[in-house]
Amino acid sequence: MRRRRWELISESLVEGLIRLCGVSAIIFVFGIFYFVFREGSGLLWGGRFSVFQFLTSIEWYPTSQSHVRYGALGLIAGTLSVTLLAMAIAVPFGVGAAIYVSEFCSPRAKETLKIVIELLAAIPSVVWGFIGLTVMNSLIIKLFNAPIGLNVLNGGVILALMSVPIIVSIGEDALKAVPDSYREAALALGATRWQMVRRVLLPAAKNGLLAAALLGVGRAVGETMAVLMATGHSIRIPTSPLDPVRTLTATIAAELGETAVGSDHYQVLFIIGILLFSITFVVNLGADLIVRGIRGKA
């Protein structure tokens, strides 16, 4: 009898632990928001900082002796330009590859391709950055006669290569979710595979493919080391793909090491962190809602 009671107690303890771990993800998401906010809040409410200036000015002089200015527009433009270029390359290629993997190739080739995609996704971002710094840099200087090869184009291509795997794997899931009866109906009517893909599959998998693109955007916006090493270090609104820029993430990585804990400069970097967290939160939430929308209907 005694043993039985001990068993009951230990079992309810274990179940409590499991429940605690189950909600840990929620705790950590709130924890991240809380602690990043906490470190940045002193400056945010302190009166020495204006959100309007932060979002609309390109003057980023956080260490100026006479007149400190925190205008992040140049950084936002840097992030936007690199992300847009990366998506312009990665979305068509990613969706194309997903279509090939899911509709055109043999089961054997499919397995091989999926393994390659997985390995491509595993290459660390600092290695991508190193490739941008060395290979892409000299390639761009040679091909475009540019004075320096660390710019929007370099960062965009590197980010495209980094986000293609996620777009392919989510895009393939979306295509797989289209019922086979759709395909059979189209083929039975005499459509070729390409006609079936264009007229039936793409419209049916539209939302899933959009979600794949959104997740690619989330990855590109949040990427740090690769853009830190590949995009150069000049804060401005780029006018051509050969302009060097500085992104939001790269700014935190480059400047955080030089700031004293608690200083204004330290705090403004955490405010950039809040901005980044919010952007990726909205993007991921959007992608998730779209994916769930499909599942709800199907």
Added chain:
Amino acid sequence: MSAAIENSAPPAVAAKFTKTDFTRKKERSERVARFIFGAMALLMILPLALIVGYLFIRALPVLSFDFLFKVPIRGMRAGGVWPALLGTIYLILISLAVATPIGVLAAVYLNEYARENSFTRVVNLAVVNLAGVPSIVHALFGLGAFVVFAGVGRSILAASLTLAIMTLPVIIASAKEALAAVPRSFREACWNVGASRWQTIRHVVLPNSISGILTGVILQVSRTAGETAPVMFTGAVFYKAIKEGDVFAYGLFDQCMALSMHLFTVSTQVPDVPEALPYGTAVVLLATVLAVNALAIAFRVYLRSRKKW
């Protein structure tokens, strides 16, 4: 398919089915589409082969056994990567020791206990969002929560905890998949003989999914090894002197070097580094990551081949 039918039909019959212009056009567009999509898929494989090959060739002059087990000398312009390699191993082991139990138990909760309701949806949403948080924001969190707030200071412990939270959502996702692969009838059989929920999990569900869970954990090793931003401000330093070949050189509250950080350092922060040295570091990092990944994939293929149900 149409080709096979044409070949098998006698010539007299085949002659009756001459292709119309419409069919020809249709088939041409099919060929073009297949070629374009195939080329797109090929263009993804190409970078992997080119990158690995190029890095390896440029790294050849420094690659040797000594490179792995010697300490850097002359301001990191010569010597090996031993302290960085050891630091990376410490970070991986400690972060996995923290993230694996929490992640697996969370997956058990989501797969075995949670009901289909809005709270479970919020938990799943939190997992997805945690996976999407940029690595530099994880770094800010680690700095704010562990280094400053908890007072741990910049150390292996703070860096490992930061990495653990970063890998958590992926461990949850892969463990959940492994648990879901155990057929429901296994659980029902166990409940029917009077076992409780936890006993069922402990004696039936976990033993039957442990290899799938393990595959997910191995994959995290490679992800942890490559992360740079989260450890940069929470525990990794440019240079730390340790003794050659000393496996227990770092303590929990020491700062350490890390392979990923070392690559960043020698390729951007140190002037006049000999050409091959950063390439060598990149190859060591890349080889570690790809080898661990290949191991996980091989393990998964093997498991699938001997699956009994």
